[in-house]
Amino acid sequence: METPVFHPVGTPVLDLDTPALVVDLDVMDANMAELKRLLGRSTAGIRPDVASHGCPTIGHRQLAAGSPEGAGTQFNGIRVNTVGEAEVFAGAGFNDILIANPLVTRTKMARLCALARTTKISVAVDDANNAAALSATARESEVTLGVLIAVDAGSGLFGVAPGAKALSLAGEVARSPGLYLWGLTASLGWSNSPRVTSEGSQTSGPGQTANDSTNRLQEVVETSRQIQAEGIDSPVVSLAGVVDYQQVANTPEVTEIQAQSFGLADYNQCLHQPGFSPAPKILAGVISHPTEGSAVLDAGHKSTGPDLGLPVLEGIDGAQATRFSAEHGILQLEDGAAGQLKPGDKVWLVPFDLEMCANQYDYIRAVRNGKLEGFWPIAARGRFS
Amino acid sequence: METPVFHPVGTPVLDLDTPALVVDLDVMDANMAELKRLLGRSTAGIRPDVASHGCPTIGHRQLAAGSPEGAGTQFNGIRVNTVGEAEVFAGAGFNDILIANPLVTRTKMARLCALARTTKISVAVDDANNAAALSATARESEVTLGVLIAVDAGSGLFGVAPGAKALSLAGEVARSPGLYLWGLTASLGWSNSPRVTSEGSQTSGPGQTANDSTNRLQEVVETSRQIQAEGIDSPVVSLAGVVDYQQVANTPEVTEIQAQSFGLADYNQCLHQPGFSPAPKILAGVISHPTEGSAVLDAGHKSTGPDLGLPVLEGIDGAQATRFSAEHGILQLEDGAAGQLKPGDKVWLVPFDLEMCANQYDYIRAVRNGKLEGFWPIAARGRFS
Incomplete structure (x- = not known):
């Protein structure tokens, strides 16, 4: 691991040894305020995607800053990608963790259930066999796992198609002992950006048009309505890959945003969202x-x-x-x-x-x-x- | 750091949890034998570039396998890129470490001198001011640092031009208290490969023709001769970025090869050197x-x-x-x-x-x-x- 050449608090930043990853806290605070301004009085919570930095100290600051205006109580949720990340953040005091990826191996499902004994935890599912295996593991472990149906909203990664297929999988999850259906998760496409060539031409942007994004968002919201119309409890619509925050602010069905860079804008984000500065x-x-x-x-x-x-x-x-x-x-x-x-x-x-x-x-x-x-x-x- | 989900020795490889970085030891042994075959009876030692894997266990196996046929005694040298890597490998029992990069900050020079108290250590230099600063730090620390003049053989990174400039810098180092001139280091150009586009078109190869490589090698060797002709002791010619091992085998002035993938051939190496297989x-x-x-x-x-x-x-x-x-x-x-x-x-x-x-x-x-x-x-x- 990185050689820990520590310096005392108060050291001028230019006296740090190099290379060093530095976060400017004033810039971070201003970026957080800007995202909340863009969301206005939306009741959607901000669920920081802590996989983007991996730092519990920053995660705690994001949670403190991220409670929605209308919610009244502090929002405690974070999003991670792996059960290993969930283990670290659970150990650092986080108590509402969404693993926004399918977990399929026996080892990972067992680790997930061990975490579920002490932490409110949910996992993404896009496959009926995986749901059945999770159900069996949860029952053996005597825990209940929260499940979000991963809906493919154009990211080109995993996820079931919105509509009938998602509805069918949601029904299976809702009927599975050991599982509790929380709702839907989807990525609208920020991560679908065309990849930048390694020669560094930075012409990439969010891989979506405003129309694409609107259509994808509507498909996800419509699927959530269909599930509820079947009498299935499905309270959550949790979105990743959000580029247009105001679009989400105008969509009351969205309960939370998995904010990839909440406060920590990188060059790519600043290029496409001029209200943010690199922290x-x-x-x-x-x-x-x-x-x-x-x-x-x-x-x-x-x-x-x-x-x-x-x-x-x-x-x-x-x-x-x-x-x-x-x-x-x-x-x-x-x-x-x-x-x-x-x-x-x-x-x-x-x-x-x-x-x-x-x-x-x-x-x-x-x-x-x-x-x-x-x-x-x-x-x-x-x-x- | 990576979640340590250990399995007992003897576990079938396909039972390991994923993702996992695996090295096949039989393939590694065969690759090591192939490189030694290509070098024939050359007296050049193989100085493994352990920065390419960072694993002391593999480094020890590389050293055991890498002694030159004609040398009689075991060759103990490794090459690293940073003082942090040198600290780790020194702690793991390695006692002849070349840091093939300039170190310029006070912190790094102080760490280098601390290491030099217990370990035979050398560092690359391409700048007279840097040589002077190293000399001052070495004298304060009451140690002697080995120095190799970094010669630019076309890598496009750092290094002084071969010939007069290298000769002049070698003279300054040889006269500097606290420094001992070991010789020259240069990269012939493997690392100069054109970068592969992130879309994955893997058409890159070593960024040199056979003629380029021959010319670069001859310039380095000639510079070494010039230094010795001035009566300056300069016993080492240590080459990185070697693609054509047999060319080096036919050049007796080369004392060692900083072998980037000694045994651990990656896809890029296998693409251009068909005698190797991916370990x-x-x-x-x-x-x-x-x-x-x-x-x-x-x-x-x-x-x-x-x-x-x-x-x-x-x-x-x-x-x-x-x-x-x-x-x-x-x-x-x-x-x-x-x-x-x-x-x-x-x-x-x-x-x-x-x-x-x-x-x-x-x-x-x-x-x-x-x-x-x-x-x-x-x-x-x-x-x-």
Whole structure:
């Protein structure tokens, strides 16, 4: 794991050793306020997708900030991707955890049931055999598992088709001992963005038009109505991949948003949602200046996670990050930047995709007003199973 | 970190939970033998690049296998990229460690000197100011640091130009108290491969022609001769990025090869060096089969590390891995594969680039004859600083 070179609270951020993943808390707070402003008086809760950062300290702050205006009580839910992540966050005091993926192996189902003894937990299901296996495991374990039917709203991943197929699966789950049908979960498509080429052309956007998104949302909501019309209790419509928050705010059937970057906007989000600013950044150090036109950073794939897009160098005219190897980032220096950026200098990179970036680190350095406030463990890093 | 769901030695590999990074030890042994065969009776030692896997257990096996035919004694050297990796491997008993990157921050130079008290350690330098700072730190710490001049042999990263500039820097290092000039290090260009697009077109190869490589090698060797002709002791020529091992075998001035994948051939290496077979693979599980033409795996970016190229599905006619999200891989199923691969099935993926893949895991599952032999910690994972 990352070498823990800790610095005392109050250390100026530029004195941190490099590379370092830093979160600016003032920016995070402002982004949280902006998302709540966009939702207005919607009663939809914000269920932070903590898999995007893996840090319980941040998760607790997101929950505290995320209660809906109209709800009156604090909303306690988070979304994770794996049972391993659920274990970490349950251990850190979270008590309403949605695992928004199917779990199919015996080991993972057994771990899920062990968690369900102490934590309100729900899991996504898109397959009748999987529902039957979960039911059997829950009964053996003497627990009740919450289940959300994963509806395919165009993400191209998993999920049953909306309408009849989802209705049929919901009926099976509702009839299965050991299972309790909570409702539906779907991704509207943010994660369906066209992938950015590794050469770094960052032309990707949410892989949907406004019309697509409206149609998908309506299909999910209609499916929820159909289930309820059958007399089946199905109180939850939980949406991931939301790009247009105001659309959701105008759809009262939506009970919660699995907010991928609640407060922690990455470059990709800021590109498409101008109300947000990047809170997470990577502090990188120049280690070489081999030619007038280039400099080499100590931050490469292993500390930036550029799978979905290259991190973007912040605010140096004439300089840009053009290529990353395992351990290094290459800056191209033109015009006023030529000949600048000598070994020992420090620069800021904005991660294109936070989830891939945070998953490379074991700690987030929390900073406010340019000074270190804390070294927060990314306790769920690597909990991919 | 990765959830440690351990299984007893002897567990059949297909009973491991998914996703899992598995190394087949028989394949690893055969690959090691093949590299030694290619080197013939060369006296160049093989210095395993342990940053490519981060696993001390594998590093010890590589050292045991890597002593040159003509050397008589065991060769003890490894190559790492960072002082954090050096700390882990020194703690695991390695006593000759080359950090093949410049270290420029005060913190990292201090850590380097602390290591030098107990371990034979050398570091790459490409800048006179950096050499001066290392000299000052070494003197304060009362240690002697080994230094290799990093020569730019076309990698496009760091390094001084071969010839006069390298000669001048070598002279400065040789005159600096606290430093000892070991010689030269250079990358011939394997890491200079054109980057694979994230859409997965795997047409990349070593970014060099045979002529380029010969010219680069000759420039490095000639620079070493020039330094020695000045009466400066410079015994080492240590090469990374070697694609043509037999070329090196025919160049007696080369004292060692920083072998990136000694035994652990990834898909990229196997594509260009047909004598090797993939020893590391990812065991992945099918979690959904949403349509006849697709299946979803539980292995995505976070467990395959596809930055430099998509992992390749092994041996299922009509099925191929086409897209990866953070947690999932999407298989396209055609012809005989359509309708196959149901939830619960397991498949094998070959990582395109081992270093990016291994850096996602905390353990390697070592397997021989289809049975688990050990759970080996990737102790240097994430030691990027």
